[in-house]
Amino acid sequence: MTQASLTTAVTADQLEADPPDESAINKTLNRWIAPIEAISAALMVAIVLMLFSGVAMRYLFHHPIGWIDEAVSHAFIWVAMLGAVLAMHRNEHLRLTMFVDRMPPRMRGLVHAFAIVAIAAFLVGLIGPAIEHVESEWVMTSPALEIPGGVRVAAIATGLILMLVIVAVYSLKTVTKSNLVIAIAGVSAFVSVCLWLAPQFAQLGLLNILIFLTGLVALCLVAGVPIAFCFGCGVMAFLAFSTNVPLVVMVGRIDEGMASIVLVSVPIFVLLGCVLDATGMGKAIVDLLASLIGHVKAGMSYVLLGSLFIVSGISGSKVSDMATVAPALFPEMKRRGNKRPEMVALLATGAAMADTVPPSIVLIVLGSVAGVSIAGLFESGFVVAMVLLLALLVLARWKARKEETGSVKRPSMKVIGRLALIAAPALVLPFLIRSAVGGGVATATEVSTIAVLYAMLIGQVLYGGIGWKRLYAMLVETAALSGAILLILGTAAAMAWAITQSxxxxxxxxxxxxxxxxxxxxxxxxxxxxxxxxxxxxxxxxxxxxxxxxxxxxxxxxxxxxxxxxxxxxxxxxxxxxxxxxxxxxxxxxxxxxxxxxxxxxxxxxxxxxxxxxxxxxxxxxxxxxxx
Structure with a gap:
């Protein structure tokens, strides 16, 4: 399960009105997407193996390898940008669709066209500065590998160009010609007016923050433009129309926002969530908790909250947590008389509660952006989550005060013992992650690779394993989701810089x-x-x-x-x-x-x-x- 469920693809009525055109160019697009998937998957494997080798050489053999961080940094930026391309191809970039979904079909089609053209305009505007950024970085070489810096940042220009190609093809598939013409004319008129008014904008000072970094971004959000591109359009317009700052600076800020070595743990923890889902390790934990406390009053609510707490300490992703716990518990909760709205309400708030349990992707990103100790955030996150967990447990118990539990029997100790034996290897993971980071054995980035390799080894030996095709699909899925997340990080970093500079x-x-x-x-x-x-x-x-x-x-x-x-x-x-x-x-x-x-x-x-x-x-x- 990925955060693709947070997005809405092209609406059904649009697809019915404009069925996909399997033209020669579209078939060609599908053919060259396959190599991008293969390269992304290979880079993911390389990153995991390099980081694990670095930990092993430093901690076990006391012989650190100096070039690993550099190599990982190069591979990571390429995974991020190629992943963003894959996310564009799969329509998995995060967006707000609540407003678009409530529009009449005809207006929805026109708004969708404007969103497509806005994305294309951002990409067209940034490709030139991205190439300029490559040229400026090419004269510098990395200290350990002695590779030109342009090799690494070429990923940004490459990703922008490939995404523009995909946007162009999909605009022909999902937008009527009339809507596309209107949208292009509208966006062109907006740009022309802003260029004409640029001298006036330059005199407005902080009001430009409201016009471009608030108003334009909000307008793009309402239109269903992916969040990364909402931020990007706002910053680009702000710099181009109200300042003399060249857009190559924006590319540099996007690069800086995505370049932190700490953020490498984001795709690896996403991969860990996929491994848990594929092997059934998360379900094993849920089954054990159900056998221990499922028979008491409000027991299944306790199990749901406890499962989210524990599983969150493994996967790092709210969506992965909910997708693991809900299918395992909801049938039994429904059989015991729980109403589905109450179950989903507890699922949602339980996921919110558990998001400070390490390894939390949000905590990792926050630590990177704000310069806060990630080890300290991990230590604190457990306690804070327990405070919120206690609040939800008290409410769940109060709501279940009239619940009848006489018909529910506690399983025998033999059954509990068997379930504990099955779940034990999975239960080790949260403690492995916490102790490795807290004890200084590995950083948050490095411990993610240890967790992935441990989960894959245990999953292969005890939980049925993962086939090669499934593993490849998981690596591609991880790259796509990570690309969507990391592009948001990059454009949001550029926006935060613009706000700060103002x-x-x-x-x-x-x-x-x-x-x-x-x-x-x-x-x-x-x-x-x-x-x-x-x-x-x-x-x-x-x-x-x-x-x-x-x-x-x-x-x-x-x-x-x-x-x-x-x-x-x-x-x-x-x-x-x-x-x-x-x-x-x-x-x-x-x-x-x-x-x-x-x-x-x-x-x-x-x-x-x-x-x-x-x-x-x-x-x-x-x-x-x-x-x-």
């Missing part, structure tokens, strides 16, 4: 640090802001946009960076699951096969419980820092 951060800092109530009021504002951003955006973009802005303010007010990180992540995760806008809410409904309107009624008590937990975490720093 000077608005200093004014915002002045305002927030003088609010009455000091750090407590600032924490309240933080919770509110990230609840809203969590609703509108998937978690990573929200973190990337505001973390560089908010952390310096928190530091001025004397708030511990780990404490502040926990509040941000928790508030953002709750916002992600809040109806009627939260993207994660609709993912949970889709996974749980429930109607959003029904779940919307059931989820609010659970959201309230999580909010109580976040307020406790915000007011009492001890929960976030006592493990440090």
């Amino acid at each position: 000077g608005v951060v200093q004014e915002l800092s002045q305002f927030l640090t003088t609010l009455p109530g000091g750090w407590i009021t600032f924490m309240g504002v933080t919770i509110l802001v990230f609840l809203v951003l969590g609703c509108l955006l998937e978690g990573l973009p929200a973190v990337l946009l505001l973390a560089p802005i908010m952390f310096p303010i928190a530091k001025k007010l004397g708030i511990h960076e780990i404490h502040y990180s926990m509040v941000i992540v928790c508030a953002m995760n709750i916002g992600l699951m809040m109806p009627p806008i939260g993207v994660g809410f609709y993912v949970a409904c889709r996974i749980g096969d429930a109607k959003p309107d029904e779940v919307m009624v059931a989820i609010w008590p659970y959201i309230a419980a999580l909010l109580v937990g976040v307020v406790v975490i915000a007011l009492f720093p001890w929960f976030s820092t006592f493990m440090l």
Whole structure:
């Protein structure tokens, strides 16, 4: 299961109106996508093996290899950009579709055309600067491998060109000629007007933030433009029409946003989630918990929450967690009289609760962007998740106060022992990850490779294994999903830089640090802001946009960076699951096969419980820092 479920592909009525045209160029496109998939899969394997070799040589043989980080960095940027190409081909780039889905069919088709043209305009505008960036980097060589820097950053230009080809082909397949002409004319008119008004924009100062980095980005979001391209269009327009900054600087910021070695763990933990799903290791944990506490009052709710807590400590992905737990538990919960809306509401809020359990992709990205210790975030994340877990457990027990449990018998010790034996290798993984990072054996990036290889070995020996075709498909799936995530990181980093350079951060800092109530009021504002951003955006973009802005303010007010990180992540995760806008809410409904309107009624008590937990975490720093 991937985060492709967070996106909506071309709508069904559009496909019916414009059936795919299997032209020669389209068949050619499908043929050259296969080599891109193969290269991406090979690079993923190379990254995992190189990182694992680095850990083994350093920790076991005390002979570190100096060139590994460099080689991984080169391979990683190519995986990111080729993955973004694959995500474009598979229509898996994250986007907000709530508004587009509510439009009449004719308007929906026109808006879809505008979204396609906006993506193409961004790609066309950035290809030239990306090539210029390659030329400027080519004169520099890497210290260990002595490879020209242009070899690495050529991935950005290559990815942009390939995505433009795919967009052009898919525009012919999914957009009528009349809508395409109108969209091209509209976007061209917008660009022309902005160029004409550029001298006036240059005089507006901070108002350009509202016009381009807020207004234009919001307009693109409503139109269903993928989030990465929403940020990209906003930054490009801001720089091109209101400043004299060349667009090659934007390419450099995108490169910098995607280049951190810490972010290499993102695709590897995504791969780990795929391995758990394929081998059934996650289901083994769920079955064990059900045998231990499933017979008590509210027992299956406890099992669901406990499973999410444990499985999240392995996969690092909310979507993977929900997709593992729901199919294993929902049939039995339904048999015991649980209503589907309540089950899905608990699934969604449970996933939000568990997202601070390491290895959390959001924590890894936050640590990279804000310069916070990832080992410290991992240590704190367990405790913070337990506070939220307790809030949900109390509510679940109260809701089950009238539940009858007499007909449910506890399994025999023989059955429990057998299930414990099956689940034991899987249960080792969370402790392996936490101890390796906390003990300094490996970084968060390196421990992800150890976890993947361990899971694949145990899965092969004890859980039926993974066939070569399935493994290849998982590697391609990982590259595509990672590309979609990492392109968001790159464009969001460029947007955060643009906002910072505008000077608005200093004014915002002045305002927030003088609010009455000091750090407590600032924490309240933080919770509110990230609840809203969590609703509108998937978690990573929200973190990337505001973390560089908010952390310096928190530091001025004397708030511990780990404490502040926990509040941000928790508030953002709750916002992600809040109806009627939260993207994660609709993912949970889709996974749980429930109607959003029904779940919307059931989820609010659970959201309230999580909010109580976040307020406790915000007011009492001890929960976030006592493990440090």
